[in-house]
Amino acid sequence: MRLPRGFRDFPPEIEIVRQRVISSIEEVFRRYGFEPMETSSIELWETIKGKYGQEAESKLLFVFPDFLSKEWLSLRYDLTAPLARYVASHPELPLPFKRYEIGRVWRHEEPQRGRYREFWQCDADIVGSSYPEADAEIINLIDDAISQFGFEITIRLSDRRILSSILSKMGIDHVQVYRAVDKLDKIGWDGVSRELRDQGLKDEEIERIKEIISMGKIEDVERVGGDEVREVTRNLLEIIDLVKNKNKVVFDLSLVRGLDYYTGPIYEVVLKDQRIGSVAGGGRYDNLIKMYGGRDIPATGASIGVERLIEVGFETGIFKKESTLTQAYLISISEKNRDYCWDLCKKLRDEGIRTAVDLMRRDQRSQREHARKIGVRFLIFIGEKEEKEGMLTVVDSLTGERIYLKVEDAITEMKRRLSRSMKI
Amino acid sequence: MRLPRGFRDFPPEIEIVRQRVISSIEEVFRRYGFEPMETSSIELWETIKGKYGQEAESKLLFVFPDFLSKEWLSLRYDLTAPLARYVASHPELPLPFKRYEIGRVWRHEEPQRGRYREFWQCDADIVGSSYPEADAEIINLIDDAISQFGFEITIRLSDRRILSSILSKMGIDHVQVYRAVDKLDKIGWDGVSRELRDQGLKDEEIERIKEIISMGKIEDVERVGGDEVREVTRNLLEIIDLVKNKNKVVFDLSLVRGLDYYTGPIYEVVLKDQRIGSVAGGGRYDNLIKMYGGRDIPATGASIGVERLIEVGFETGIFKKESTLTQAYLISISEKNRDYCWDLCKKLRDEGIRTAVDLMRRDQRSQREHARKIGVRFLIFIGEKEEKEGMLTVVDSLTGERIYLKVEDAITEMKRRLSRSMKI
Numbered sequence: 001m002r003l004p005r006g007f008r009d010f011p012p013e014i015e016i017v018r019q020r021v022i023s024s025i026e027e028v029f030r031r032y033g034f035e036p037m038e039t040s041s042i043e044l045w046e047t048i049k050g051k052y053g054q055e056a057e058s059k060l061l062f063v064f065p066d067f068l069s070k071e072w073l074s075l076r077y078d079l080t081a082p083l084a085r086y087v088a089s090h091p092e093l094p095l096p097f098k099r100y101e102i103g104r105v106w107r108h109e110e111p112q113r114g115r116y117r118e119f120w121q122c123d124a125d126i127v128g129s130s131y132p133e134a135d136a137e138i139i140n141l142i143d144d145a146i147s148q149f150g151f152e153i154t155i156r157l158s159d160r161r162i163l164s165s166i167l168s169k170m171g172i173d174h175v176q177v178y179r180a181v182d183k184l185d186k187i188g189w190d191g192v193s194r195e196l197r198d199q200g201l202k203d204e205e206i207e208r209i210k211e212i213i214s215m216g217k218i219e220d221v222e223r224v225g226g227d228e229v230r231e232v233t234r235n236l237l238e239i240i241d242l243v244k245n246k247n248k249v250v251f252d253l254s255l256v257r258g259l260d261y262y263t264g265p266i267y268e269v270v271l272k273d274q275r276i277g278s279v280a281g282g283g284r285y286d287n288l289i290k291m292y293g294g295r296d297i298p299a300t301g302a303s304i305g306v307e308r309l310i311e312v313g314f315e316t317g318i319f320k321k322e323s324t325l326t327q328a329y330l331i332s333i334s335e336k337n338r339d340y341c342w343d344l345c346k347k348l349r350d351e352g353i354r355t356a357v358d359l360m361r362r363d364q365r366s367q368r369e370h371a372r373k374i375g376v377r378f379l380i381f382i383g384e385k386e387e388k389e390g391m392l393t394v395v396d397s398l399t400g401e402r403i404y405l406k407v408e409d410a411i412t413e414m415k416r417r418l419s420r421s422m423k424i
Numbered sequence: 425m426r427l428p429r430g431f432r433d434f435p436p437e438i439e440i441v442r443q444r445v446i447s448s449i450e451e452v453f454r455r456y457g458f459e460p461m462e463t464s465s466i467e468l469w470e471t472i473k474g475k476y477g478q479e480a481e482s483k484l485l486f487v488f489p490d491f492l493s494k495e496w497l498s499l500r501y502d503l504t505a506p507l508a509r510y511v512a513s514h515p516e517l518p519l520p521f522k523r524y525e526i527g528r529v530w531r532h533e534e535p536q537r538g539r540y541r542e543f544w545q546c547d548a549d550i551v552g553s554s555y556p557e558a559d560a561e562i563i564n565l566i567d568d569a570i571s572q573f574g575f576e577i578t579i580r581l582s583d584r585r586i587l588s589s590i591l592s593k594m595g596i597d598h599v600q601v602y603r604a605v606d607k608l609d610k611i612g613w614d615g616v617s618r619e620l621r622d623q624g625l626k627d628e629e630i631e632r633i634k635e636i637i638s639m640g641k642i643e644d645v646e647r648v649g650g651d652e653v654r655e656v657t658r659n660l661l662e663i664i665d666l667v668k669n670k671n672k673v674v675f676d677l678s679l680v681r682g683l684d685y686y687t688g689p690i691y692e693v694v695l696k697d698q699r700i701g702s703v704a705g706g707g708r709y710d711n712l713i714k715m716y717g718g719r720d721i722p723a724t725g726a727s728i729g730v731e732r733l734i735e736v737g738f739e740t741g742i743f744k745k746e747s748t749l750t751q752a753y754l755i756s757i758s759e760k761n762r763d764y765c766w767d768l769c770k771k772l773r774d775e776g777i778r779t780a781v782d783l784m785r786r787d788q789r790s791q792r793e794h795a796r797k798i799g800v801r802f803l804i805f806i807g808e809k810e811e812k813e814g815m816l817t818v819v820d821s822l823t824g825e826r827i828y829l830k831v832e833d834a835i836t837e838m839k840r841r842l843s844r845s846m847k848i
Binding site for chain 2: 001004011016044047062085086088104106129244373
């Protein structure tokens with residue numbers, strides 16, 4: 001039986017790695033002083049409407065009627081809008097409110113490599129601060145969260161107000177240009193030029209836009225943009241000043257990001273030497289909370305697309321599939337030892353060792369085969385001798401050693417070996 | 425802005441506790457040798473159809489059309505059917521397959537105390553074993569998972585085949601009786617009697633059903649049910665024999681459980697002295713995988729309703745709200761110390777201390793107030809003196825002590841204090 005297009009299951013060998021990656025990211029969020037939160041997966045459509053922009057709302061949102069209440073519901077499209085809604089309806093929150101949320105979101109996109117209709121986001125946001133400190137903290141946070149695994153990253157940084165200011169001086173509507181430039185990665189400059197030409201822009205205007213967007217230095221932008229952009233570029237320089245790894249940051253005006261709600265600095269993290277698009281992105285959205293009927297509260301934050309990260313991690317060997325979390329398997333040599341095995345199993349579990357025991361009344365050989373197939377580390381054999389003498393025969397399949405020790409000593413020894421290679 | 429009825433957000437003070445409870449449950453699952461898995465939250469409606477029973481499928485499932493593909497989709501109703509679908513389409517899985525999944529499910533129920541339209545289940549299932557060992561392992565697992573918090577529980581145990589066998593001997597359709605008896609907790613015996621009478625049962629039949637259902641001893645049931653039920657009751661006794669805490673188990677024929685897919689032993693966990701219904705339940709469903717087009721594979725498992733547990737935990741004081749995970753807050757005494765604070769903050773975070781620093785350019789007093797409002801344990805004051813001498817002034821708000829130490833020593837001391845009271 002198949003799943004709907006764009007939906008997936010994660011079997012244990014993937015899920016074990018996923019959980020490890022997610023909890024490592026989570027631990028970085030916590031270290032930065034962010035608090036966990038979870039929001040409803042379903043919103044009223046009227047609440048969502050007008051927040052993400054025309055394309056998202058006409059095509060990409062899962063919207064459906066509640067047959068009983070006759071209200072239109074929507075699966076959440078990201079974790080930012082639910083946060084803004086929450087903040088808007090909780091005026092008592094002490095600010096800054098630093099929260100993280102890790103969870104599923106749904107987008108009705110055409111499924112392709114690294115893109116699904118259901119996927120996970122790891123979001124961290126700071127609500128209440130309009131200062132560059134907040135943006136810089138988020139950038140440092142996503143750098144730490146992603147780099148901890150060994151990925152080499154580049155952080156593309158921009159601010160939408162620069163382009164819109166320069167374009168408006170040229171008498172050009174910036175929304176159209178954004179939409180075209182947003183596709184630069186996919187369709188290249190030729191494609192962007194064609195699209196702008198279709199929108200009625202003249203060749204020399206397009207050439208000029210290309211020139212501006214290609215400027216890699218903030219000073220050049222200030223020269224072209226004049227006083228109107230200076231406040232914005234000064235703010236960007238203040239952010240960069242607080243970023244730990246300045247060498248990872250590139251100023252890039254071609255970055256516009258798809259969502260409508262951004263109002264200031266925006267950034268995206270791309271993996272070096274990987275053509276998978278961005279693995280994280282974010283920016284400032286100072287108006288969104290007000291749009292939800294809240295006070296005028298500034299906010300900034302970012303989202304890590306953990307699945308792309310994991311996908312690239314598997315491809316490059318940074319992550320490896322793992323078949324099991326189970327550490328020990330108790331094998332009864334004959335039927336007679338079964339009850340004793342069951343008791344021992346309880347003991348090992350109480351000691352914190354993740355232990356499995358035969359549940360199929362299989363013979364010794366089949367139990368061993370099953371344990372090996374799963375990939376359990378310690379195979380513990382229980383026969384008449386072991387039972388009578390209170391001993392355990394333990395085979396450490398990592399080292400190939402066979403140990404014969406008193407039950408208590410064997411448990412201590414297994415724990416010692418596990419603690420040396422413990423992961424989760 | 426409101427949420428749709430039956431949907432909720434979990435703010436930090438609740439979510440911190442939720443995460444702790446869920447990861448404690450998860451750790452028990454792992455100790456028992458279960459592997460993690462995650463399944464799609466959305467299924468094709470045609471896949472779901474016919475698995476849960478008429479009431480669930482006509483009213484309780486969220487079903488909606490995919491506007492593009494024109495297919496009907498459904499939000500998952502539980503974590504069991506997705507598992508069965510997965511197993512059916514993966515014939516290569518080594519058996520027994522022991523997996524756990526913790527995640528959201530959706531039911532279109534009338535919201536009431538402890539009942540929401542979106543809630544979390546913590547499921548553990550054993551696929552492949554038809555033996556009582558598997559059922560007993562699940563019962564021990566949920567006992568451990570719930571009792572670890574200090575809840576006192578009763579495990580109600582039954583097997584649907586007993587009642588259906590006895591009823592069919594009386595010439596009565598068991599499905600009708602199940603449906604009525606399933607409401608016993610809510611409507612009492614009077615209500616159940618009325619419902620059965622409406623279905624055309626005679627008074628003496630109803631009286632007899634009540635008698636049978638009230639039998640609390642397996643021996644009595646065997647006497648009434650005869651040879652037809654003996655295999656089933658023997659199996660129950662074998663299960664009980666392997667249950668760690670036999671004193672928690674009560675045999676209870678009035679337990680029928682709502683879902684259609686159960687085929688054998690069923691059980692439910694209720695909290696003593698609490699009138700909140702069951703907090704966990706499960707049973708054997710030997711036909712479900714075949715219904716998904718898979719081989720004929722037996723399966724058994726249970727689900728913990730973690731939110732009810734948390735709700736009762738808060739009410740009884742077992743759990744307490746916690747406002748923050750953040751451990752330290754760096755307070756710059758004057759503007760001049762801000763850069764130094766920012767550097768120190770990085771240092772503390774690198775040392776694994778969850779640290780916040782001012783992001784609002786506030787004065788000393790406002791920083792301190794904010795840190796106290798959040799409830800951060802260590803308030804670290806940085807002034808000219810501290811900066812020049814490389815010292816930290818730390819106030820431990822748990823003990824009220826004020827410490828003045830070299831940066832490195834202060835870090836060591838904070839870590840020492842934290843490790844004594846560390847939770848997550």
